[in-house]
Amino acid sequence: MPIKRISQQTVSSLSSIASVFNVTSVVKELIDNSLDADSSHINIEVDYETGGLRHCLVRDNGCGVTKLDRPLMCCNCTTSKLSSNSEITKKSIFANVSTLGFRGEALFFISQLISVSDNRSGSRSGSRNGSMTITTRTAKDQMGEMWSIMGQGLPDGLPKSVAAAIGTCITLEGLFSSSVVRKKLLMRQSRKTIEDIRKLIISYAMTYPELRFTFKLMEVKTNGEICISSHNNKNGLIINPCSSQLSLLSQQYQIRNPKNSFFEGEIETETKNCHNIQGEEEEVEYKLSYVLPLMNGTSEASSKNSNTFLAVNNRPLDLKSSVLFKEIRNMLNSVYEKLNLLRPNIWILNIIILNNENLDVNIEPAKNDVLIFKQKEFLRILENELHVIVANNHGLNYSDEFSNRIGKNKIKETENEEALDDSKYVVFRGSDSGSANSLKGPNDEFEISNEIADDETSNLNAIEISNDQDGKDWSFHTHDFFSQELIGNGDEIHSEARDGTNGANTDDYIFYKK
Ligand SMILES: Nc1ncnc2c1ncn2[C@@H]1O[C@H](COP(=O)(O)OP(=O)(O)OP(=O)(O)O)[C@@H](O)[C@H]1O
Ligand SMILES: [Mg+2]
Structure with a gap:
């Protein structure tokens, strides 16, 4: 068969489903947008029966989308986050990216997942397979505006003026209606989807304990009315702001005596003798904050199920898909084992790479993993630091090997x-x-x-x-x-x-x- 150019529409559909492949990945993109908009409260709703395929909503109290940006917000390759060509002239295009989003495609891809019939062509609402609406209001606006989004991320006519609080609310109905096979498969996994979204929200909360997250399970009635599902009590979530990761962790996992079960702290250090692509010597400066379990007789942590959280530059990573997460988990397990302790089962690590160009945040479509420049060396140094921290907090001696090695890290x-x-x-x-x-x-x-x-x-x-x-x-x-x-x-x-x-x-x- 001769080579043919694929139509733009097919290209968009193919890329969409690779990036946002289930309801959890859709919710992740919407939470990222809410966080980038400086929200302090993020509310997520999905319908219980289909795990969000029929109804999925993310509402925030962030800055909202400005009037000028609204017509473009769901178009492909449009973003307010990767500012100009100036980033591209630097060592890495991510040198200045501190936001969770940067590609300018998530809302466009999400709009591709819903097959929306064109209202203007006279079809009745009953024949529509789904809808995407965005209601947004900034602090400058008297009223909110509601935008209906069509295929290709374009607005369906003019927006409606509506009463709304400051922030943004994205409502999706009929997700994956444009991909019948995928939808059937996801229908069968609705319980797992709900569990995955719950875990996702908890991992965001652990990274941002000062924010409020709510997760509600809804029921879509036959007349289209949406109300709280009877399953909300068991599977819903209300995570109130906490003063620290440790107090949130203790709340979530019912730890009565956190100080006897965990230790927490923060270090700032840098790796030495790394060479960048140009062959120049470079240091990777990083901060690490940790909440780690005491694995001894008095610790309540040691009897709990495994729950581990890793974020790099405030991006929560997903254990299942992140290579870095797996490497750090294995490394931390071995740190404990070398000290003759049981493997740590509940922990939070937040790594902040201070010079952004040493971090590649664009290594896989769902943004669940990152790559750190000279990752092996970085992990070796991190292991040394953690070895000393864990030994010290358990009142154990660590070997000379570690005390000598750690001496190679420069303290600024x-x-x-x-x-x-x-x-x-x-x-x-x-x-x-x-x-x-x-x-x-x-x-x-x-x-x-x-x-x-x-x-x-x-x-x-x-x-x-x-x-x-x-x-x-x-x-x-x-x-x-x-x-x-x-x-x-x-x-x-x-x-x-x-x-x-x-x-x-x-x-x-x-x-x-x-
Ligand atoms: N909840 C929100 N609050 C405020 N602005 C938003 C919100 N969601 C989206 N936007 C605006 O819409 C733009 C497009 O969002 P979209 O998620 O498609 O791309 P992005 O976040 O810039 O990059 P990425 O594709 O990596 O997520 C954003 O750059 C932002 O300006
Ligand atoms: Mg985004």
């Missing part, structure tokens, strides 16, 4: 200065205070003190600072002091490192309070 000087400002760090003298009195921090910004803020001495993490003779060349590395119980108010620190080196005697130490 600015970080120490900042930390001193908000007194997260406490500086102690070494046991031999030879250089202690004259020791000054980078740029002479901090003073030595031997105060300790409170009694949480057992959770201190030691970082040795050494300087050369003229005090200009600073290096930082960690030592294993966790097993020593000599740290207290005014105490002096014995500085023998576990590897037997005694060169730290004349140094001072900064203790990082967890």
